[in-house]
Amino acid sequence: MGFPRAIILTTALTGSIFLTSHLSYNTPAPKTFSFLETVSTTGSSIDVSDVTGSIDVTSWNEPRVLINGTIVVAGEGATPDYVRIQEQNTEGSISFRPIYDDKTTGRSYVVNVNLYLPSRVTITRIGITAIGDGPVQLDSLNVSRAYVSSQSGGIKMILTPVAHGDYSIIAYNGGGIALKIPSSSSFRLDAASGSGYNGDVTVNGFAQCIVDTRANAYGPGTTGATISCGDQSAYVKVQTEWQRVPAGNITIDAV
Numbered sequence: 300m301g302f303p304r305a306i307i308l309t310t311a312l313t314g315s316i317f318l319t320s321h322l323s324y325n326t327p328a329p330k331t332f333s334f335l336e337t338v339s340t341t342g343s344s345i346d347v348s349d350v351t352g353s354i355d356v357t358s359w360n361e362p363r364v365l366i367n368g369t370i371v372v373a374g375e376g377a378t379p380d381y382v383r384i385q386e387q388n389t390e391g392s393i394s395f396r397p398i399y400d401d402k403t404t405g406r407s408y409v410v411n412v413n414l415y416l417p418s419r420v421t422i423t424r425i426g427i428t429a430i431g432d433g434p435v436q437l438d439s440l441n442v443s444r445a446y447v448s449s450q451s452g453g454i455k456m457i458l459t460p461v462a463h464g465d466y467s468i469i470a471y472n473g474g475g476i477a478l479k480i481p482s483s484s485s486f487r488l489d490a491a492s493g494s495g496y497n498g499d500v501t502v503n504g505f506a507q508c509i510v511d512t513r514a515n516a517y518g519p520g521t522t523g524a525t526i527s528c529g530d531q532s533a534y535v536k537v538q539t540e541w542q543r544v545p546a547g548n549i550t551i552d553a554v
Contacts, residue, residue, distance in 0.1 A: 485529025504553025
């Protein structure tokens, strides 16, 4: 009769150890990172990709590029050390990309990035790719060409000044786009939400420009717009896509 009791005691002890180990687990504090890079005055390119959290891009008065941020983890056993940051500057081409080594179910790794660009240096091209649902925000950047995409988060962007280049802004899986652009600039802007199937495009201002809107052929609302200002020397593409969820809305304001 002592054998069943031994099994019960062993099971209870094992369960107690398991519960104690779970209760004693403490989530590691966020880990910070920082990179300071020198850029060429004749033109540099910057790529920030595979970011799972927020991305905040702004200008500052320093002559260099600063990339900093945090790595935030959740889930038992998760640690910021499971995220490797690949950052390099090759003859003025700066790239930043987190590598997520741990794919364990129940663990999450969120990388939040701040990017500071020199206000007195024109960046030839910037690429921003967010793969999570964190917001993406870009303010008053001196950039000739830009590609910005978000897998599911919203994008807010102030596009000023507008150089004679190309700009592409795309949000997927319900993420919306809010764009502010000077109506005094010269550009052609094409906006489309949900490939014309859903979402809504709203245009505010641009009295001195030509604005054409396209109604949703499959329901109420406006799913497309074209804005032509000045000699249209720059091209801006604004687009939201839908897959399993409705497309996000697009708002374009003149400043």
